[in-house]
Amino acid sequence: MRLAVVGSGPAAFYTVIRALQKVPSLNVTIFEKGFAPFGLVRTGVAPDHPEVKSCQERFTQLIDDNPKQINYLGNVEIGKDISLKQLSDQYNAVLIATGAQGNRQLGIENNTAGKPLRGVVPARNFVNWYNGVHDGALFDPSLLNARKATIIGNGNVALDIVRVLLSPLQRWKDIEFCDLGSSVYDGISKSKIEHIDVVGRRGLFQSAFTNKEFRELLNLVPMLPVDPKSELDVEPITRIDKKKIKLINGISTGLFDNELLKSNKKSFQFKFHRVPVKFHGDERVTAVEYTYNGKRVVEETDLVFTSIGYMGTSAEGYDSVGAQFDVKTGTLLRNPETGIVEGTANIFASGWAATGSSGAIAATMRDAFVEGDLIADYLQKHNDTTAIEDNEKQQESPINDNINTQDAVSTLEQGNKRIITWNDWKKLDHEEIRRGEIVGKSREKFETKEQALEYLK
Structure with a gap:
């Protein structure tokens, strides 16, 4: 059979x-x-x-x-x-x-005069890039010259992006079995992003991130107060929601108190109840317009990741x-x-x-x-x-x-x-591991199919 x-x-x-x-x-x-x-x-x-x-x-x-x-x-x-x-x-x-x-679509226009705005990027493209998938140049690392970024969506992928961009660089060298590519590390090290807004359409308890991912992030990147503050006044019902509140309250009580966190001058912030309706900008995005509390608000940004699911x-x-x-x-x-x-x-x-x-x-x-x-x-x-x-x-x-x-x-x-063939892949696998050992990582990936095929010649 x-x-x-x-x-x-x-x-x-x-x-x-x-x-x-x-x-x-x-x-x-x-x-x-x-x-x-x-x-x-x-x-x-x-x-x-x-x-x-x-x-x-x-x-x-x-x-x-x-x-x-x-x-x-x-x-x-x-x-x-x-x-x-x-x-x-x-x-x-x-x-x-x-x-x-x-990728799931936001359903709002992302163009000016018929041309897509630079700086509005599906989260998947960025995830592919930092995982060493560079076929088709889906993400342009020069976009990381931005000072402020916005992530529309608040699942675990959003927290991954925050962690990748805002964690102290030294951490990447300390992680055992890390396979972050050298070219990706170079791009992240040149990033000028200092702050990221993580935006959700609904409230804190409807957010999709897990507490495990949240706790990890809070140990690495300083978090600014939740906006609106009233989100913290909502009575949690489930055990998971209670844990979210406890983690947030832990910021002020010293639960997250380590040298890595103290040395990090970057930050992120959760923003809730904002429904994106329009991107602003001429050639590159400069702001996102939302409906918020029945009104239209415009919040400036230099880079937008849309992270609403695959x-x-x-x-x-x-x-x-x-x-x-x-x-x-x-x-x-x-x-x-x-x-x-x-x-x-x-x-x-x-x-x-x-x-x-x-x-x-x-x-x-x-x-x-x-x-x-x-x-x-x-x-x-x-x-x-x-x-x-x-x-x-x-x-x-x-x-x-x-x-x-x-x-x-x-x-x-x-x-x-x-x-x-599988034997071909084993050769590629062994070569990635060999290259990784040279630079002190678990592997150094082939980033494109062309690179892999060239090695197999």
């Missing part, structure tokens, strides 16, 4: 882990658009949170321990290099685990297999009983591609395990001697002699596609 997996982040790996537990003989081919695996674990988790990235070791071990059953094909884009319809025809089941590739996007090829995609939620619709994507015969989805961009890796793992069980049930029910997984009748794969992916590989090779 054969399973094709589109994407190689946590949702993909956890689903495969579960499916293999139920169907030990399953052959798996993982198709990854980028040159490196692991999805948002590599490109979305902040460099100062190496403990969150530890799951990469488990994912790596999974493939290393199962070379006869799991094949990794990097630098392969479904819909461009090979179609989803082909995968559906050639494999017993297909799993889509591509995450949420787009959004799944419909991919090329969904129509060809009948996949039902909800544009409002940005998710593939699954049959709750079978896990199959509505409108398809053998396509499944896990992680943010199916649930939307909410929840940490633990939530993704839970969803992936459920989907892995359903895939295993489907494969076991549809296993027969005439299925395409009949290994004796299929040709050997030139990439991995133990996995029958001849059709898919032939399609890719006919297009002269440079596939990055």
Whole structure:
């Protein structure tokens, strides 16, 4: 039996882990658009949170321990290099685990005279940049010459941005296993940003950041009083809300009292009940206009990060297999009983591609395990001697002699596609670690696909 997996982040790996537990003989081919695996674990988790990235070791071990059953094909884009319809025809089941590739939109104009304002940046672009993903120059580090920045949205990604930009520089050198790129460190060290406003549409208790992230930030960056102050007069109901108030009150009681914090002259501030309606500026943003307490207010800023969440996007090829995609939620619709994507015969989805961009890796793992069980049930029910997984009748794969992916590989090779195999990735991985050791970090990443392919020549 054969399973094709589109994407190689946590949702993909956890689903495969579960499916293999139920169907030990399953052959798996993982198709990854980028040159490196692991999805948002590599490109979305902040460099100062190496403990969150530890799951990469488990994912790596999974493939290393199962070379006869799991094949990794990097630098392969479904819909461009090979179609989803082909995968559906050639494999017993297909799993889509591509995450949420787009950004939620504010719904307000970001242009003057038909040109986008410089300095209004989706948070994802900046997160990609500080995680070493520099393909396409999505973020211009020269924007960090600003004095004041604004983040619209107050989830954990917003706090990550504050921490990355305003933490004392020495901290980056003190973090064990930090993988902040040298070019990124250089850009942050030249940053002139002194203050960041973190703006929310609703109140403190509706904010999306977790107390764990909040506490970490309060130990690093001075926080100015909440605006409006009346937010602190609201009676907390849940245990989580009570903890938020306790942490804020801890600023005045000396709970956060360390030399690193005392030495930091930068600051951030939460601002609530502000709904953005307009960006001001000629070529570069100079202010954000909000509705606040029934009035229009304009607050100056030099740089804006929009951090209101990621959004799944419909991919090329969904129509060809009948996949039902909800544009409002940005998710593939699954049959709750079978896990199959509505409108398809053998396509499944896990992680943010199916649930939307909410929840940490633990939530993704839970969803992936459920989907892995359903895939295993489907494969076991549809296993027969005439299925395409009949290994004796299929040709050997030139990439991995133990996995029958001849059709898919032939399609890719006919297009002269440079596939990055698992062995290729291991070479890149070892080189990143080697370069990191030279500068005292866990790794020094390849920042573009071109750099990776050049090294592999």
